[in-house]
Amino acid sequence: MASYRLTRDADLALTTNRTLAIAAASLVAGLVVLGLKFLAWYLTGSIALYSDALESIVNVVTALVALVAVHLAQRPADASLQYGYHKAEYFSAVIVGVMILVAAIAILREAYFGLLSPEVPAAPAQGLLISLGATAINLVWAQVLIRQGRKVLSPALEADGKHLMTDVISTIGVIIGLGLVILTGWAALDAILAALVAINILWSGWSVIRDSVGGLMDVAVPPETGKRIREVIAANAEGAIEAHDVRTRQAGKITFIDFHLVVPGTMTVDAAHAICDAIEAKLREAVSHAQITIHVEPEQKAKHSGIVVL
Incomplete structure (x- = not known):
């Protein structure tokens, strides 16, 4: 890293x-x-x-x-x-x-x-x-x-x-x-x-x-970029359950991305952090100058209405 x-x-x-x-x-x-x-x-x-x-x-x-x-x-x-x-x-x-x-x-x-x-x-x-x-x-x-x-x-x-x-x-x-x-x-x-x-x-x-x-006014990234972001999250979150509330905004050359990542309630902080690192690395490859914020939450407190992890 x-x-x-x-x-x-x-x-x-x-x-x-x-x-x-x-x-x-x-x-x-x-x-x-x-x-x-x-x-x-x-x-x-x-x-x-x-x-x-x-x-x-x-x-x-x-x-x-x-x-x-x-x-x-x-x-x-x-x-x-x-x-x-x-x-x-x-x-x-x-x-x-x-x-x-x-x-x-x-x-x-x-x-x-x-x-x-x-x-x-x-x-x-x-x-x-x-x-x-x-x-x-x-x-x-x-x-x-x-x-x-x-x-x-x-x-x-x-x-x-x-x-x-x-x-x-x-x-x-x-x-x-x-x-x-x-x-x-x-x-x-x-x-x-x-x-x-x-x-x-x-x-x-x-x-x-x-x-x-x-x-x-913090307009979101173009639809094709938003779709690509969701695809990258879904394909690189092995071990997680889903992601939801994915939000984006553009400020000059910086793309801000934040979302919630649902993991099993029994998963360790270390393991959840490793998943976040993997997702961030792939998102930065897909989106130039991305700044990413991921909120990790346990399965029992999740909305269960987001991106299904592949």
């Missing part, structure tokens, strides 16, 4: 370092893209490109909040937070969602004034090329964030990646729309595009907040 714990701690440390490195790189990428998008807006004066640049400010704030949250989430449990700081990432994702909503409202305001006084953007070709370069960076980095966020079970990184993908989609729409402005000379389309970007951002912000609130 000691060697297993050392391996588990080493894996967790490696995951932590990787998560922090990705969050830091995300901040750098966000600053580069922000500079490019504001340059595109400066050259053209386009409201649509301005809305795109404004969203990139949110991306930078998002990356900064994610970096702080990921760092905080790695802190070990202490006397005041005895279950650890893992939920810090959910709070950061909520903050990101709120920032997205604020940016969308600001963009809608600019779009409204743009509709009142429409103007055809200047130097559109240069602005579009710069915006395309920024979008390419965002596309690549969004895929990295989503993939790595899921791999290391980081809600903050995944939320950041999903928001970047929304940014990519909205920027592509802006670029296509500005191309139409150039071809048709319809200046009002610039402001309309900005409004559409804002609506898309609003939906993205709501999605991020909704998913984060689920984590804060």
